[in-house]
Amino acid sequence: MWSKELAEIKEAGLYRQLRTVDVVDDGGYALVNGKKMLMLASNNYLGLAHDERLIEASIRATKRLGAGSTGSRLTTGNTTLHEQLEERLAQFKQTEAAIVCNTGYMANIAALTTVVGKEDVILSDEMNHASIIDGCRLSRAQTIVYSHCDLHDLEEKLKAASAYRRRLIVTDGVFSMDGNIAPLPGIVALAQRYDALVMVDDAHATGVLGCCGRGTAEHFGLTGSIDIQMGTLSKAIGAEGGYIAGSRLLIDYLLNRARPFIFSTSLPPGVIASALEAIGIIQQEQERRQHLLQMSRKLYGGLTALGYDIWGGETPILAVICKEANKAVSLSQMLYEHGIFAPAIRPPTVPMGTSRVRLTVMASHQKQDIERVIAVFRTIHC
Secondary structure, three states: OOHHHHHHHHHOOOOOOOOOEEEEOOOOEEEEOOEEEEEOOOOOOOOOOOOHHHHHHHHHHHHHHOOOOOOEOOOOOOOHHHHHHHHHHHHHHOOOEEEEEOOHHHHHHHHHHHHOOOOOEEEEEOOOOHHHHHHHHHHOOEEEEEOOOOHHHHHHHHHHOOOOOOEEEEEEOEOOOOOOEOOHHHHHHHHHHOOOEEEEEOOOOOOOOOOOOOOHHHHOOOOOOOOEEEEEOOOOOOOOOEEEEEOHHHHHHHHHHOHHHHOOEOOOHHHHHHHHHHHHHHHHOHHHHHHHHHHHHHHHHHHHHOOOOEEEOOOOEEEEEEEOHHHHHHHHHHHHHOOEEOOEEOOOOOOOOOEEEEEEOOOOOOHHHHHHHHHHHHHOOO
16 A cells, blocks of 8 residues: 555655664663664754663652653642652752643643643744644634744734734754754844734754753843743753753643643653653753864864854754755765764755755764764765
């Protein structure tokens, strides 16, 4: 039934296969299909996913409270650890409260399907993550897409949306496929001018941006100006899950109305404990974030000097633009043959004509690792 469609996917260079990643160490390397590779595809930005302190915290919590949480948060799945994590997240994000969901994807769905409805409008950046797009579709609100990071286009569409009951602007803080940062000061100014709420997906900014790693709002000095801050526990924090942070009223409303939160078995104690441990480390060890950004800038500078078309540069996400899907696949394969793991990113994940190899730097990468990557790129091309 599906053989023809699969053949067309392969011919277009869009065929995908799973690879096993069995072992990752603190040095930025992994066993990919049994081959030791320099890992440049992980969202483990601060190298915390394999930190012994997180692992030990998870083991202790699992031994004390069990492997599973046994129920939803509103039945039997709410432990003291869950409440401690939400308190810690609110303190870290400098909001009144926070609520934890099972994934970042579910956190976006929870927020967008709860805070707006059919009488409202969402203004969404055209390059927002798929979970935001799906949340917009499920919300029943009218969705208006504005041009990527284009404040003029956003303003024109805000003007046209004045008749709706509620206006919500939603944007990634750091765009996961491009590595650029949303123009948050301009977005907040427009929201204040046109009486709109602002929601920021901080999945790739939490732990990375801001003087204390709190994310995009802190990066721009806008702490307290964002109505809804969403993020994940699975990237820089190194664990699993998602969260929404904001006012006490918002969080209480989500607890009572957000279906992805209400009808999901809660995350297990071991995962919650590891996230708690990680947030403490992020706050105490700022050198991890500083080293990460130094290595990111080094790689960006080296690749642009070689003449590559690189998007990003301010964050650990760098996109090596190849345009055509087959060229991106070819570049990824050449890197693989040189012991560097960096998969090709193709439509529908990114728009047609912008296929790329996405590189992500981690704090566990050292100067010699980055120099090795630059040396390999010097010998190949897409």
